[in-house]
Amino acid sequence: MGAIVAIVGRPNVGKSTFFNRLIQRREAIVDAVSGVTRDRHYGKSDWNGKEFSLIDTGGYVVGSDDVFEKEIDKQVELAIDEADAIIFMVDVESGVTGMDEDVAKLLRRVDKPTFLAVNKVDNTKRMADAVEFYSLGLGEYYTLSSINGSGTGELLDALVEVLPDDVEEESELPRFAVVGRPNAGKSSFINALIGEDRYIVTDIAGTTRDSIDTKYNRFGFEFNLVDTAGIRRKSKVKEDLEFYSVMRSVRAIEYCDVCILMLDATRGFDGQVQNIFWLAQRNNKGIVILVNKWDLVEKETNSVKEYTAKIKEVISPFEDVPILFISVLNKQRIYKAIETAVEVYENRSRKIPTRKLNDIMLPIIEKTPPPSTKGKYVKIKFCTQLPTPYPQFAFFCNLPQYVKDPYKRFLENKIRENFDFTGVPMTIFMRKK
Numbered sequence: 001m002g003a004i005v006a007i008v009g010r011p012n013v014g015k016s017t018f019f020n021r022l023i024q025r026r027e028a029i030v031d032a033v034s035g036v037t038r039d040r041h042y043g044k045s046d047w048n049g050k051e052f053s054l055i056d057t058g059g060y061v062v063g064s065d066d067v068f069e070k071e072i073d074k075q076v077e078l079a080i081d082e083a084d085a086i087i088f089m090v091d092v093e094s095g096v097t098g099m100d101e102d103v104a105k106l107l108r109r110v111d112k113p114t115f116l117a118v119n120k121v122d123n124t125k126r127m128a129d130a131v132e133f134y135s136l137g138l139g140e141y142y143t144l145s146s147i148n149g150s151g152t153g154e155l156l157d158a159l160v161e162v163l164p165d166d167v168e169e170e171s172e173l174p175r176f177a178v179v180g181r182p183n184a185g186k187s188s189f190i191n192a193l194i195g196e197d198r199y200i201v202t203d204i205a206g207t208t209r210d211s212i213d214t215k216y217n218r219f220g221f222e223f224n225l226v227d228t229a230g231i232r233r234k235s236k237v238k239e240d241l242e243f244y245s246v247m248r249s250v251r252a253i254e255y256c257d258v259c260i261l262m263l264d265a266t267r268g269f270d271g272q273v274q275n276i277f278w279l280a281q282r283n284n285k286g287i288v289i290l291v292n293k294w295d296l297v298e299k300e301t302n303s304v305k306e307y308t309a310k311i312k313e314v315i316s317p318f319e320d321v322p323i324l325f326i327s328v329l330n331k332q333r334i335y336k337a338i339e340t341a342v343e344v345y346e347n348r349s350r351k352i353p354t355r356k357l358n359d360i361m362l363p364i365i366e367k368t369p370p371p372s373t374k375g376k377y378v379k380i381k382f383c384t385q386l387p388t389p390y391p392q393f394a395f396f397c398n399l400p401q402y403v404k405d406p407y408k409r410f411l412e413n414k415i416r417e418n419f420d421f422t423g424v425p426m427t428i429f430m431r432k433k
Helices: 015-023 065-082 098-108 124-136 152-162 186-194 238-255 271-282 303-315 334-348 354-367 405-418
Strands: 003-008 042-047 050-056 085-091 114-119 141-143 175-180 212-218 221-227 258-264 286-292 323-325 380-385 392-397 427-432
Touching (some): 003 065, 015 042, 042 152, 050 238, 085 098, 114 124, 114 152, 141 152, 175 186, 175 238, 175 271, 186 221, 186 258, 186 334, 258 271, 258 334, 271 286, 271 303, 303 323, 323 334, 354 380, 392 405, 405 427
Parallel strands (some): 085 114, 175 221, 175 258, 286 323, 392 427
Antiparallel strands (some): 042 050, 212 221, 380 392
């Protein structure tokens, strides 16, 4: 289980550039799926063998200068609440500003490891200019350049020293996290399942430090429901709500086995829901999509088909995900949703015997071998499922470097056709025989 590191600071100091540099250390995270801004806000990185999730608090502030100051304070407070360590980034070109001092004032009040990163230091003169940041009262600082990467190693060395060691939580019961946007019906869904109203969290930001677990034991099912519904706040701006929902979801998703992603049918599968979906997919969690408030949508004969097709278009190429249309208010299909989540959990832990896998896959590969590259022919001799918590398969061949992503997707699709891995991300590795 990775720690969470938040990058905070005022706008335009280079937080996103630094963030992008870090997440590009892991190729699996750098993808170009659907072009939304999710990659700028969070991702996974690692340094010296220690993995952590990275939150970029930049890019949410919109408005004039007076709005800037108010909004950045809120975001920093939320980031401090969720993170295990904080990187406070400042800009050596503009020196210490009033907004920097405000953020520093907040950080001095909390007992969490804080690293002051002075950005845009790419020559010796600027190294000397950085001394003024001692005035922020946060102790030692680290000089770096987000653009060319100089100095980032020293900062990361110090950062991973204070992060908690990775602990894989062994829970006897499966953990299902109910995630999604504010007001999608997550609290009502859990209340309907357990048959009682319960106080999830207060409406005050940061009151609940951890997601709330509810043990569910009915109709032959037993698991922990992890509720992330503590994100509804009155009279707050949209950007702040969305930032808080992402922070809450990161924590819940990393600890769960299956994500029950709930969306409001009247709003659709929008950018914020996509953010949470891709976060779950990257963390290799099982996923069930619930389209709530379906009773409020004007329906025609093909409404379900069309809505499903729209969602699958957005989540392509990972289309093998169950999509259910429910109404929590009318208790329509809510128990079907739980049945499906349990099935996805079972799919995630499914192990295919090596002989059975080879008996099915090798004839398929023989019939449709990988395309030749530069006159070289790839021959796949053997395949096996790796002993990992989620489905990973290794295919052994003579020239693994010539097997491209389209053929890996072909292999994945054939595995899915023959074995039930619905709702579960899968990884295909090519290995040298």
